[in-house]
Amino acid sequence: MPRQGLSKEVVVKEAALLVEETGCKNLTLHKLADRLNIKTASLYTHISGIEELYVLLSNLALKQLGAAVSNAVKEKKRGEAIRAISVAYRNYAKRNPEMYHMIMKVPHSHSEQLVNAGKNVKAILFELLSQYTADQAKVICFSRYYHSILHGFISLEQAGFFDDAISVDESLSNIVDNFIEQLESSLSN
Amino acid sequence: MPRQGLSKEVVVKEAALLVEETGCKNLTLHKLADRLNIKTASLYTHISGIEELYVLLSNLALKQLGAAVSNAVKEKKRGEAIRAISVAYRNYAKRNPEMYHMIMKVPHSHSEQLVNAGKNVKAILFELLSQYTADQAKVICFSRYYHSILHGFISLEQAGFFDDAISVDESLSNIVDNFIEQLESSLSN
DNA sequence: ATTATATCCTAACACAGTTAGGTAATCAAT
């Protein structure tokens, strides 16, 4: 039988496609193996089990999200950058809802790798908000603030909490504008 | 054999205890049946399957959370009420992390019941924020804002995103204070 | 060419959710 020489990367990449197509709840090693034209047990050559696959997928999603956010913030400053991030962050979650969901599936304490991928996203926010003040404690606080807004909003939206008549897009835009206003008035002096 | 006459309520209540004790990831019908001194298949007399159990647990968690929040807001107004809610909301999530996690496990569109339980929590926020303006669109927007902050913060905290040196409690307190300030300055005129 | 390594396989197991069909405890009606 011809061997195709799979790698961990290829397996995770295919798993990511499968997750996005069929939902992270429907990811099974059997379906994944099928798509890779191997048998289920053969996956264990590349991964230690489904738990590691979850971690790898979460890590991939965080890297993709980090890249999208990092790309959005380029050359931009303060309010403009913050608005760009909110759009990029939400777009990633909208276009890859299942992968975004994956990020929260595994506690980050379970993996050094995950903690680092999380730090990457956080570092972008930290650097941006450092433009407002030199007080690092305040920057951390506002980073958490902004991160909470973005993640909370997207998460509640995807869970189906925002069923009211008024526009969800407009809401987020208003919220981010308010947040920026708050930043300006409380830090720029 | 003596029959104990279980009910859906008792089953869900026991499942909630099991979830909180062993983690929502480790909930199985077998373990649940064991605790109720019946066989796994007998659970199907009371629930249609594990999917319904998830919905019922999510619904219970939302009701518990709603009760905690509703209780916190009593007799209080504006800023004081908002601060009280943030404490109550976070306390619920801290003391019942697994049940809080349950809320997000099932898309709310899957169940009328869940949508209503969600509306209950939202209604409390809506009523409170109505104290700031008569503009209902703005109230909805700020409700989403506040809800996003609370859920996002708690969710990120539990996932392990907040590993920095500075205090998590203090962060949330500052964030909520900032939010209140923003409310005052943008709506009270 | 021979050896070694690593990829993939078959076969089997444990355990989870689910269904079908049966038994017996409970309840309602006479």
Next chain:
DNA sequence: ATTGATTACCTAACTGTGTTAGGATATAAT
């Protein structure tokens, strides 16, 4: 109190999922 209907619970079996053990063979190294 006896009957009949209901229903709580059971046993047994099936499917699907994750996992391990051990074997075969393609690839790489010598």
